[in-house]
Amino acid sequence: ARIGKANARQQDKTDRLDAQIIARYGLEKGYRLSLWEPECELMAKLKQLHRRRKVLVRTRRSLQLSHQESKKFEDTQLPRSVEKKYQAILIDQKQLIDQIDNEITSLILNDPRKARLYRIARSVSGMGPKNTWSYCYVLTSSTRYRQLRLAAITLD
Structure with a gap:
C-alpha cells in the first residue's frame, strides 16, 4: 500500500x-x-574542535560517574594500581579538554572580528571563557542569528 x-x-x-x-x-x-555562504576555514576548525571537546567531556563525565556509582554500590574495592590508572585516565582527559579549550580561545583571539565579539561578550558579568566562545561560535556560524551578529559586530 x-x-x-x-x-x-x-x-x-x-x-x-x-x-x-x-x-x-x-x-x-x-x-x-539568505544566500548560502560556505564556512571559512576558521569556522571549520572551531566546529571540529568543539565537536571533539563535546565527545571528550561526555566520555569523561560518563567514566567518572560510572566509577563513582560502582564505588558506592560494590562491596569490594578495586586494587590500588587500577584506581591510580583510573585517576590518571581522568586527569589525561581533563588535560586534553583544557588543551582544546586553549586552542579554541587562541583561534578566536587570532581573528579580529571574533576577538572583538569575544571581548564584548567577556565583559558581560557571568560570561566565562567557555560560555563566551560558545556564544561567539553560535553568533558567527548560524544564519538564524544574522541580525544579532551584525548588531554585535557593529557595536562600539
Missing part, C-alpha cells in the same frame, strides 16, 4: 507544482532566507 501511495505522489509531482511550492515557501519564509 505504501509503495502505491509513493508512486501516486511521484506521478502527481510536476515541475509546475514544484515551482508553486518553492514560490509559496519563498513568500512565507522570505524574510529569513
